[in-house]
Amino acid sequence: MKVFLLALLLAIASQAFAQTLDDEQGSSVDRIMLNFSFDEDNKLHPDICLPFAWNEELSAAFSFRTTADYEKGKVLNVANSAKDTEINYSFINIYPILWKSDGDTFGLDIGIVDIERTETGFFTDIGGTFNFTHDLTIQSIKPSFFYRFNQLKDKDNGVLYGLSISPFSNLSVTQSTVFSGALNQTGSADGDAESSLSLRFELNGRYKLPSGMQSYYDFQYEYLPMEYTLAVLDGSGSFNSQAFDVVEHIFKAGYKIKFNKKIFYGLKPVLGLSYERTNGSDNNSNIEDYSYERYLIVFGIEG
Numbered sequence: 396m397k398v399f400l401l402a403l404l405l406a407i408a409s410q411a412f413a414q415t416l417d418d419e420q421g422s423s424v425d426r427i428m429l430n431f432s433f434d435e436d437n438k439l440h441p442d443i444c445l446p447f448a449w450n451e452e453l454s455a456a457f458s459f460r461t462t463a464d465y466e467k468g469k470v471l472n473v474a475n476s477a478k479d480t481e482i483n484y485s486f487i488n489i490y491p492i493l494w495k496s497d498g499d500t501f502g503l504d505i506g507i508v509d510i511e512r513t514e515t516g517f518f519t520d521i522g523g524t525f526n527f528t529h530d531l532t533i534q535s536i537k538p539s540f541f542y543r544f545n546q547l548k549d550k551d552n553g554v555l556y557g558l559s560i561s562p563f564s565n566l567s568v569t570q571s572t573v574f575s576g577a578l579n580q581t582g583s584a585d586g587d588a589e590s591s592l593s594l595r596f597e598l599n600g601r602y603k604l605p606s607g608m609q610s611y612y613d614f615q616y617e618y619l620p621m622e623y624t625l626a627v628l629d630g631s632g633s634f635n636s637q638a639f640d641v642v643e644h645i646f647k648a649g650y651k652i653k654f655n656k657k658i659f660y661g662l663k664p665v666l667g668l669s670y671e672r673t674n675g676s677d678n679n680s681n682i683e684d685y686s687y688e689r690y691l692i693v694f695g696i697e698g
Contacts (some may be wrong), residue, residue, distance in 0.1 A: 423611045427662065429696030430651075432669060442693070456490040462671055464687035470518040478516030482687070484645075484673075485509045488559075490541065504541035505561045506595070508619065509534050523577030530571045533621060537564035537593055548600075551609060568623040572634075582626030582634035590620045599608035609653040611667075617645040640678040647671045653697055655656050662696040669693050 651667030
C-alpha cells in the first residue's frame with residue numbers, strides 16, 4: 396500500500412507541477428499543499444494535496460494526511476494495572492473527476508480511512524496477573540458526492556465551503572487479541588461489513604495580510620459511523636462475538652501563513668498551527684465515550 400501510494404503521489408505530482416503551480420486561483424482541492432507536522436511521539440505526519448487540471452473545467456485531485464493518538468491509563472479502574480494505547484489514522488481522498496461551473500465545483504470523492512489501534516498492558520487481581528495485546532485494524536472505503544461552494548471575493552480573500560456525502564461505506568476489520576500469564580487465550584475477528592451515511596464538511600478561508608503575506612484558515616468535520624463485530628473476552632475467560640456500533644466525530648482546525656518568497660516551481664513556505672480532536676461513542680455497549688485531542692505545529696510548502 397505504501398509503495399502504491401508513493402508511486403501515485405509521484406505520478407500526480409509530475410502533472411500537477413506542470414499544470415497548476417502558477418494557478419493562484421486554486422482552493423484546497425486544487426492548490427498544491429505539501430505540509431508536515433510532528434506529534435508528541437516525534438512521528439512525522441504528512442498533510443498533502445496534489446491537483447491535476449484536465450482542462451479549464453475538468454480537474455482531479457488527491458489528498459493524504461495522517462495523525463495519531465496516544466493514551467496511558469488503567470484497565471477498568473483496576474489499581475494494579477496499566478495500559479498503553481496508540482491509534483494511527485490515515486485519510487486518503489481521491490477526486491477522480493471534478494467539474495467547475497460558475498465558480499462552484501462538484502464531482503466524485505472516494506474516501507479511504509485506515510484506523511490502526513494497538514493496546515498493550517496488564518492487570519492483577521485475585522486470579523493472578525493477566526497480560527494482553529490487542530491489535531485492531533479498520534479500513535473504511537466510502538464513495539461520496541462532493542460539492543464545493545465558492546464564496547471567494549478574489550484569489551486572495553474569501554471562503555470556500557465543501558461537502559462530501561456518502562450513502563454507505565464498506566468496512567474491512569481485522570482483530571487479534573492475545574492474553575497470557577494467568578490466562579492464555581486468543582481471540583480474533585476478520586470480516587467485512589457496511590455502515591450507513593457518512594459525511595465530511597469543510598470550510599477553507601483565506602485573507603491577505605497588510606504585509607502582503609497570505610493567510611489560510613480551515614475547519615473540517617467528519618461524521619464516521621462504523622458497525623462491526625469483534626471477539627470479546629467474557630467473565631468466564633472465553634471469547635464471544637460482540638457487535639459494535641461506533642460513531643466518531645473527527646474535527647480539524649488550522650491557521651497558516653504563507654510567506655511571500657518562492658522556493659522552487661512557484662511554491663512558497665508556510666508555517667501554522669493545527670488543532671485536532673476525535674470524539675467517539677458506541678451505541679451497543681456500556682463503554683464510556685472517548686475523546687482525544689492534539690495540537691500541532693505545521694510547516695511545509697504550498698502553491
